[in-house]
Amino acid sequence: MTLALYPGSFDPVTNGHLDAAARAVRLFQPVIMAVFDRPLKNVLFSVEERVELLRETTKDMPGIQVQAYTSLTVDYAREIGAKVIVRGLRDAIDFAYEFKMAQINQTIDPDIDVVFFMANGEFSFLSSSTVREIAALGGDVSGFVPPSVAHALARKFGRTK
Ligand code: ADP
Numbered sequence: 033m034t035l036a037l038y039p040g041s042f043d044p045v046t047n048g049h050l051d052a053a054a055r056a057v058r059l060f061q062p063v064i065m066a067v068f069d070r071p072l073k074n075v076l077f078s079v080e081e082r083v084e085l086l087r088e089t090t091k092d093m094p095g096i097q098v099q100a101y102t103s104l105t106v107d108y109a110r111e112i113g114a115k116v117i118v119r120g121l122r123d124a125i126d127f128a129y130e131f132k133m134a135q136i137n138q139t140i141d142p143d144i145d146v147v148f149f150m151a152n153g154e155f156s157f158l159s160s161s162t163v164r165e166i167a168a169l170g171g172d173v174s175g176f177v178p179p180s181v182a183h184a185l186a187r188k189f190g191r192t193k
Contacts (some may be wrong), residue, residue, distance in 0.1 A: 036060035036147070037114035039105045042067050042082050043075045044181045045089055046163055048155035052120040055149050057095040060116055065090065069102040076164050076188060089178040106140045115144055122151040122159070 038053055042065070049065075057063045065086055069079045077085070079100050090096040101108040109117055117137065119130055134146040151158075158176055167173050167185035174182050 033061035034059075034116055035112065035114045036063045036116040036118050037066055037105070037109045037112065038063050038118040039066045039068055039101070039108070040119075041073070041075065041160065042086055043077050043160050044082060044163065044177065044184065045086050046155070046158050046160055046177050046181075047175075048120065048122070048151055048158040050089060050093075050178070051152045051155055052118070052149040053090065053096055054093060056118045056147075057093065059147075060118070061095045062097050063095060063118065064097050064099055064112060064114065066108065067098070067100045068105070069100050077184070081184065085181050085184055088180045104140075106137045106144055109144050110141060117144060117146045119146060119148050120151055121148045122156045 036056055036059075038056060040049065042049060053063055053065060067079055067082045067086065075082075083098055083100050086098045090098060103111070105117065119134075121127055121130060130146070130148065137144060137146060163173050163176050163185070166176075168189055170189070170191065173185060177185070
């Protein structure tokens with residue numbers, strides 16, 4: 033089957049990311065979920081923490097592997113032999129950004145296609161940044177992220193045992 037790269041910041045991974053990954057792995061094998069190590073934005077979790085949380089939450093999902101990367105996404109896809117890049121689309125704002133990125137990527141390497149998964153309605157409002165904000169204010173994020181991520185957020189914000 034075709035190897036796919038699912039890149040992102042995953043700061044932290046949410047149930048929305050996992051839903052898209054679970055659907056991607058029905059079409060592509062393996063799906064490499066790759067944590068971008070130099071996002072141009074401030075992150076809450078270090079790359080090591082983000083990788084560890086992703087590994088923990090995907091350990092029972094056959095066909096999903098987790099890596100970190102630092103290069104241009106298209107270059108990394110080429111390096112690992114991925115012909116497909118997987119991304120998720122929640123709304124028109126995602127679309128505007130992703131459409132532009134996909135066209136840039138296609139210009140850089142026409143052999144690599146970007147495949148989009150429409151967010152499940154249940155998760156279309158869900159983003160890592162919303163989860164971080166709720167957790168920072170002491171809210172309950174257990175409906176939005178796996179238990180290990182909820183614990184990691186509680187630890188980050190000094191709310192655990
Ligand atoms: P970025 O890579 O832009 O920093 P993220 O790490 O938050 O963004 O997300 C990685 C990918 O997963 C993006 O394509 C994003 O649109 C998608 N995604 C994020 N949240 C969801 C969700 N709730 N449902 C489906 N896809 C999502």
